[in-house]
Amino acid sequence: MSFLKYLISGISLGSVYALIALGYTMVYGIAKMLNFAHGDVIMIGAFTTYTICSTLGLPPVIGVLAAVILCTFLGMGIERVAYKPLRKAASPLAVLITAIGVSYLLQNIALLIFGANTKAFASVVSFPALELADGSITVSGETIVTILSCIVIMICLMLFIHKTKAGQAMLAVSEDKGAAQLMGINVNGTIALTFAIGSALAAIAGVLLCSAYPSLNPYTGSMPGIKAFVAAVFGGIGSIPGAFIGGILLGIIEIFAKAYISSQVADAIVFAVLIIVLLIKPTGILGRNVQEKV
Amino acid sequence: MKKFNKFVSVALASAMVLSMAGCGSDASQSGSSSDAFKIGGIGPTTGGAAAYGLAVQNAAQLAVDEINAAGGVNGYKFELNFQDDELDAEKSVNAYNTLKDWGAQIILGSVTSGCCIAVTDKTKEDNMFQLTPSGSAVACTQYDNNFRVCFSDPAQGAASAQYIGENGLASKVAIIYDSSDTYSTGIYESFVSGAASQSFEIVSEEAFTADSKTDFSVQLQKAQDAGADLIFLPIYYQEASLILTQANGMGYAPKFFGVDGMDGILTGVDNFDKSLAEGVMLLTPFAADATDDMTVKFVAAYQEKFGEIPNQFAADSYDAIYAIKAAIEKSGVKPSDSVSDICEGLKGAFVEISIDGLTGEGIVWDATGEPNKAPKAVIIENGAYKAM
Numbered sequence A: 001m002s003f004l005k006y007l008i009s010g011i012s013l014g015s016v017y018a019l020i021a022l023g024y025t026m027v028y029g030i031a032k033m034l035n036f037a038h039g040d041v042i043m044i045g046a047f048t049t050y051t052i053c054s055t056l057g058l059p060p061v062i063g064v065l066a067a068v069i070l071c072t073f074l075g076m077g078i079e080r081v082a083y084k085p086l087r088k089a090a091s092p093l094a095v096l097i098t099a100i101g102v103s104y105l106l107q108n109i110a111l112l113i114f115g116a117n118t119k120a121f122a123s124v125v126s127f128p129a130l131e132l133a134d135g136s137i138t139v140s141g142e143t144i145v146t147i148l149s150c151i152v153i154m155i156c157l158m159l160f161i162h163k164t165k166a167g168q169a170m171l172a173v174s175e176d177k178g179a180a181q182l183m184g185i186n187v188n189g190t191i192a193l194t195f196a197i198g199s200a201l202a203a204i205a206g207v208l209l210c211s212a213y214p215s216l217n218p219y220t221g222s223m224p225g226i227k228a229f230v231a232a233v234f235g236g237i238g239s240i241p242g243a244f245i246g247g248i249l250l251g252i253i254e255i256f257a258k259a260y261i262s263s264q265v266a267d268a269i270v271f272a273v274l275i276i277v278l279l280i281k282p283t284g285i286l287g288r289n290v291q292e293k294v
Numbered sequence B: 001m002k003k004f005n006k007f008v009s010v011a012l013a014s015a016m017v018l019s020m021a022g023c024g025s026d027a028s029q030s031g032s033s034s035d036a037f038k039i040g041g042i043g044p045t046t047g048g049a050a051a052y053g054l055a056v057q058n059a060a061q062l063a064v065d066e067i068n069a070a071g072g073v074n075g076y077k078f079e080l081n082f083q084d085d086e087l088d089a090e091k092s093v094n095a096y097n098t099l100k101d102w103g104a105q106i107i108l109g110s111v112t113s114g115c116c117i118a119v120t121d122k123t124k125e126d127n128m129f130q131l132t133p134s135g136s137a138v139a140c141t142q143y144d145n146n147f148r149v150c151f152s153d154p155a156q157g158a159a160s161a162q163y164i165g166e167n168g169l170a171s172k173v174a175i176i177y178d179s180s181d182t183y184s185t186g187i188y189e190s191f192v193s194g195a196a197s198q199s200f201e202i203v204s205e206e207a208f209t210a211d212s213k214t215d216f217s218v219q220l221q222k223a224q225d226a227g228a229d230l231i232f233l234p235i236y237y238q239e240a241s242l243i244l245t246q247a248n249g250m251g252y253a254p255k256f257f258g259v260d261g262m263d264g265i266l267t268g269v270d271n272f273d274k275s276l277a278e279g280v281m282l283l284t285p286f287a288a289d290a291t292d293d294m295t296v297k298f299v300a301a302y303q304e305k306f307g308e309i310p311n312q313f314a315a316d317s318y319d320a321i322y323a324i325k326a327a328i329e330k331s332g333v334k335p336s337d338s339v340s341d342i343c344e345g346l347k348g349a350f351v352e353i354s355i356d357g358l359t360g361e362g363i364v365w366d367a368t369g370e371p372n373k374a375p376k377a378v379i380i381e382n383g384a385y386k387a388m
Helices: A002-031 A038-055 A060-086 A093-114 A141-163 A165-175 A177-182 A187-212 A222-235 A240-261 A266-280 B002-035 B050-069 B089-102 B113-126 B155-166 B182-195 B217-225 B237-250 B293-306 B312-331 B339-350
Strands: A130-132 A137-139 B036-043 B077-084 B106-108 B129-132 B146-148 B172-178 B201-208 B230-233 B255-258 B281-283 B355-357 B360-365 B377-381 B384-387
Touching: A002 A038, A002 A137, A002 A141, A002 A165, A002 A187, A002 A222, A002 A240, A002 B217, A038 A060, A038 A093, A038 A187, A038 A222, A060 A093, A060 A187, A141 A165, A141 A187, A141 A240, A165 A177, A165 A187, A177 A187, A222 A240, A222 A266, A240 A266, A240 B217, B036 B050, B036 B089, B036 B113, B036 B312, B050 B077, B050 B293, B050 B312, B077 B089, B089 B113, B106 B312, B113 B129, B113 B146, B129 B312, B129 B339, B155 B182, B155 B230, B155 B281, B172 B182, B172 B217, B182 B201, B201 B217, B217 B237, B230 B237, B237 B255, B293 B312, B312 B339, B312 B355
Parallel strands: B036 B077, B036 B106, B106 B129, B129 B146, B172 B201, B172 B230, B230 B255, B255 B281
Antiparallel strands: A130 A137, B281 B377, B355 B360, B377 B384
């Protein structure tokens, strides 16, 4: 019985990682860059919803919509100001360092506006918890909504990429920027669109992360962001179903390590598993070498 | 050039005269003080931690005035001079130097740990007796001339175990602590060793780290499976607020017991649902609404004089002054003795005295400077602390 409880805990933690990882993998798959500020965009999204719902007292739907819109523009803004000018830089490290800088910038701006005090985030999910086995096992409404969101987002992303012109353009850009440009694709526009979608996903992830674990401060996004990055690599970075599977597995491994081995070294075990998986399959679980990057 | 030389020599000469005048006034000051013990207080009376420093200053003054009005100690009066350190270790040392110039013989402070540690090096050099009311870091009593009134950080663990055991709060206890934090780990270790001699049993010991402090479902699940009826949380209130929320979500409602890091659960997390904290207990040296005569009298006197309810820092400080009084009576030191002789006398007397104070009855000290007293706790009821 406790095994099932741990499994459900693992899935709920993993579903949050998966949702964040989808944004990571999307941006990496197309723009070929690690957006380390992704976790902090999540935090900004959560703060937006917090301000609108808890401070101004407006309904959650408006809060979530506002977070999505704000983060979309924030993501495009960051890309335009901090990443685009460096796209032709000699070293791909330049843009990685910039991303780390943006991450700190966002944290400090949030610190300035909202202060260091932790805030208790009021859940936006009003979905009832699911009770199994005569109420001895509960799956919270947040978990159900997070998993459903992951699946819906995953399907939408795949349909978008494979069935629309803009999606095909993204695939082309990820294959070869130069060739795509020669074929008449607006490379800058396509990458900006990628960041817009990635950041909108970050806003949703932020709201659901804080609904499931209601503690919000300017550093809330950084650790889940890193774990989700690990999940994305684990599942095969660039692969959308891979991010989902990687996230869920990472959550389950983390909870099982805490439950059955030791709560003190759980993180070490999680990363040890990651190393082993990458040694056996360097591209991650669903990562393929060249063929399809998204 | 000649004119300049003349100017310099006049200036130097006048400086010498002035400095000699300074010596003279110093001498006359220490001469006139032979009928009073000079206590130098150090703490933050301005800035972010001013609430702590002012509480210590006010309560010390209250105690000094009471003692002087009742005829002093062995016929001598107390004199208190309190200096601001603005929560800055360097300014704390400056404050100590100012007090030394004033002729301080005993130091009360510093109020906060970092400042207190900085001052201990100086008092050790001068062999001046130093008693901190509230410096809880281990190093605040690193030398033999340093004593404290509050429990040290790790000692809160043993004190909590004692409180839980003696008051029969639980038979099975679980612990959730932060293994990446010295404060939390120190309290956890001292709790476990203190629990060995108590009637309850520790059924689950689970950790978390700074990198994984969002999900506590496993730690709570293990506590529940082990049948714990109380969870000891030697952690800060931010994580505690998440643990309370997640336990509530699981439908698990054990008792929760915290230490001073839990102080802030009602005010430190914006928008926190305070009803989740109902029934949470925390170890604290002082509850202003306690009904014993001494607390009632102290709270009334403090409120009349300073217009506010005293906090735990005030209580620590009040006890500190009475402890100094008891040690002076025991050792028979006189204000005319040298600073070092007073220090030796008080050091010897502190391990022999026992005082009934606001923060505990029968408080005794050991030679390392640590107090030993019965711990007190409060419980959160209707969104406020209430004495247990």
